[in-house]
Amino acid sequence: MLALPDTIASVPTPVLVAFALLALGMVGSVLPLLPSGITSLAGVGVYWWHTGDPGTLALAALVVLCLVATVVDWFGGALGANAGGASTRTTVVAAAVGLLCLPLGGPIGVIAGVAGTVFALEYRRHGDRDVGLRTAAYATAAVLASALVQLLLTGVVFAAVLLVHLL
Template sequence: MVSTLAWVALALAVLGVVGSLLPAVPGATLSLAGLLVYWWSTGYADPSLVVVVGFVLVAAVASLVDVAGSALAVRAGGASPLTAAVALVAGLVLGLVTGPLGFVVGVAGAAFAVEFYRTGESEASTRAALYATVGVLGSAVVQLLLTLSLLVALVAVVFV
């Protein structure tokens, strides 16, 4: 029989997967919290320490992708650090109000606007906005896959 804490752990992992697609929701942290709740509920016996360390590393990579993915993409598109910072803040603010689509639009729109203000070049500004959009979407896909892998592994640990 599966314990109540195991169900709580699984719920946290599911919220982590959902959170990986939503701005300002720490999906990887929620997934990791689910595993740690389960590990604690078993007296630190199941899963093994090696598996827990693996979970922590995967969650750390997912968190890093969450924080740095779009900013790195904006920079790769030739934008300034200021543009990357403004785009991230604009995406977070708009994302909190309107959800994931607002986050993408906020990042792309701010990247375009700041670069156009800074350089006056529409081609460079468009490139920065395009890289920002690809970065945000790519970051979301990577986070989704990582948190989904954490969920699948936790389900295997609990039920197998």
């Protein structure tokens, strides 16, 4: 049977902080510059430190999920761009431009900055519009897929800790 607290005031502050970090980790999956996996890992750590739950095996699994989310966050977009044929130079420049576009257009600015930069540099490199478009499409898909994978991983971590808390 699920044990729901009578009020939010009955939930200890460290547990509330843990769930806030876990939720922020999910938000960080779709917002650039907010490390989703690391934030979720901090939430798991705070929860575990305060409650002693989950057990060792479940804790190890949650830590691994958080670390995988971090790796996807750091390298997913670049690996996808490289898989699409973008050079390492193009990938690095596109990442920098994407970050510079963040204040101007948020996540949409990042995606537009990455796509536009990859297209321009790869078109210049190959002299072929189709190659530039294909490579930009791969890079854009990689950025979006990276965010989706991070959201799924951090969502599973959030749900697992919530389930442990409620049981």
